[in-house]
Amino acid sequence: MSSKHSEKNLPWVEKYRPTTLEEVYGQQDVVDTVKKFVHEGKLPHLLFYGPPGTGKTSTIIALAREIYGPNYRNMVLELNASDDRGIDVVRNQIKDFASTMQIFSKGFKLIILDEADAMTGPAQDSLRRTIEKYTKNTRFCILANYAHKIKPALLSRCTRFRFHPIPEQAIQERVKNVIIKENLKLNEEAEASLLKLSGGDMRRALNVLQACKAALETEDDEIDTKMIYECVGAPDPKDVETVLDSILKDDWTTAYKTLNTFKVIKGLALIDLISGFIEILNKFELKSRSRIEILKGLSDIEYGISKGGNDKIQSSAIIGVIKQAMENEA
Ligand SMILES: Nc1ncnc2c1ncn2[C@@H]1O[C@H](COP(=O)(O)OP(=O)(O)OP(=O)(O)O)[C@@H](O)[C@H]1O
Ligand SMILES: [Mg+2]
Known part of the structure; x- marks a missing residue:
């Protein structure tokens, strides 16, 4: 396969993965600070946390390229911390990787631990000890979605960076x-x-x-x-609006029919409809009592749906909640 051909088949998230820190968009503060660490030659252990798709993995890989150049792969070990073979496997890989390094390199190696927030408490303790053991010649970068799932003892050994949703x-x-x-x-x-x-x-x-x-x-x-x-796979806002309109203006039977028709023909899911309604209703001017009533009612229904509640009953309940709250408005 020619490289041109393989590039064509690459998922765009890979094809357009940033190769330099300059190509990491919308995370300026993080990028500036980690760059400074590198240029001062004082890279601490890092924790990158934040929602998916915001550039955590991309940033650390771009940073590795900046530090080690195009052959960065020799100096970087990428591990999935939630590896279901257990922390021992992870620890052994780290040990092998960290101890081969003294032979041919003076600098430190980089170990990237993805999905660290999926680790159990004991696994995190074990990781903490491993980090301490190899601090002399390795740097760890821990990646996670939620910082609060990382134990304080591990947190305190890393410099924390929050990746926010990209503007x-x-x-x-x-x-x-x-x-x-x-x-x-x-x-x-x-x-x-x-x-x-x-x-x-x-x-x-x-x-x-x-x-x-x-x-x-x-x-x-x-x-x-x-x-x-x-x-x-999200409902077209125009469809959501049509259904909401019918709930607000038509009698119960017609509203129920409209909702059902859109559910069946357009394949709308109740849970998406609820989010859509809330988004639209948020823009309405409502008495705060009605607003609270709607939000509380819809969130109860959403919970019911997630627990596997009956679709027909939940559909009627949605109509009921909105219609009743609107009666207070009149
Ligand atoms: N800040 C960014 N600038 C440019 N491209 C980005 C950025 N964040 C994400 N991307 C694009 O999205 C893809 C996924 O990003 P990345 O793997 O860095 O996300 P992540 O934060 O590690 O997410 P997860 O928490 O799911 O691991 C990248 O390949 C890249 O194409
Ligand atoms: Mg990632």
């Missing part, structure tokens, strides 16, 4: 580059929906865009809002 503007900049490189046509509304639905997750933005391209009938077609929603 829409930064996602937009990155996406614009991809649109040009991939020769895509995206209208303005579709781009705005893409940014909104990404929710600060660059991985999602790229995956949705790639799925949309795959769904195009001919390469010249334009990607529109509807396609974006379909590729995300």
Whole structure:
């Protein structure tokens, strides 16, 4: 397989993974600080935490490239801390890796531990001891989604960096580059929906865009809002609005029919409808009592659905909650 061919088949999240720290978008504070560490030659153990798709793995890999150059792989060990073969396997890999280094290198090696928040308490203790043991010639970078799932004793040995959801503007900049490189046509509304639905997750933005391209009938077609929603698997806001409108204005039976029709024909899930309703209702001017009533009612129903509650009953309950709260408004 030629390299050109393999690049073509690469998922875009890999194809467009940042290779330098400059290409990490929307995490300026983190990037500036870790760069400073490197240039001062004082890299501490690191903890990167934050939501998925915000650049934790990308940043540490780009940093490794910056430190070691293109052959960084020899100096970096990437492990999944939640490896289900257990912490002993992880520990042995670290031991092998850390102890081979003195032979040919003076600098430190880098060990990246992904999904550290999935580790059990005892595994974290064991990791803490391992880190202490090899601190002389290795640096650890722990990656996690939630810092509160990491034990304080481990936390206190790392310099912590929070990766926040990537600002829409930064996602937009990155996406614009991809649109040009991939020769895509995206209208303005579709781009705005893409940014909104990404929710600060660059991985999602790229995956949705790639799925949309795959769904195009001919390469010249334009990607529109509807396609974006379909590729995300989120309901089209226009559909959500129609259903809500019917609940607000029509009698019970008609509202129930509308909701059901959209559920069946458009494949809308109740749970998505609830999020959509809340988003729209948040923009309404309501008495705070009604607002609280709606939010409380809908969140109870959402919980019921997640516990496997009967769909028909939950559908009626949604209509009931909204209609009743609106009666207070009148
Ligand atoms: N800040 C960013 N700048 C540019 N691209 C990014 C950024 N964050 C994520 N990406 C893109 O999304 C993909 C996934 O990012 P990455 O693996 O770094 O996320 P992560 O924060 O480690 O997520 P997870 O918590 O799921 O491991 C990357 O390959 C890259 O293409
Ligand atoms: Mg990651």
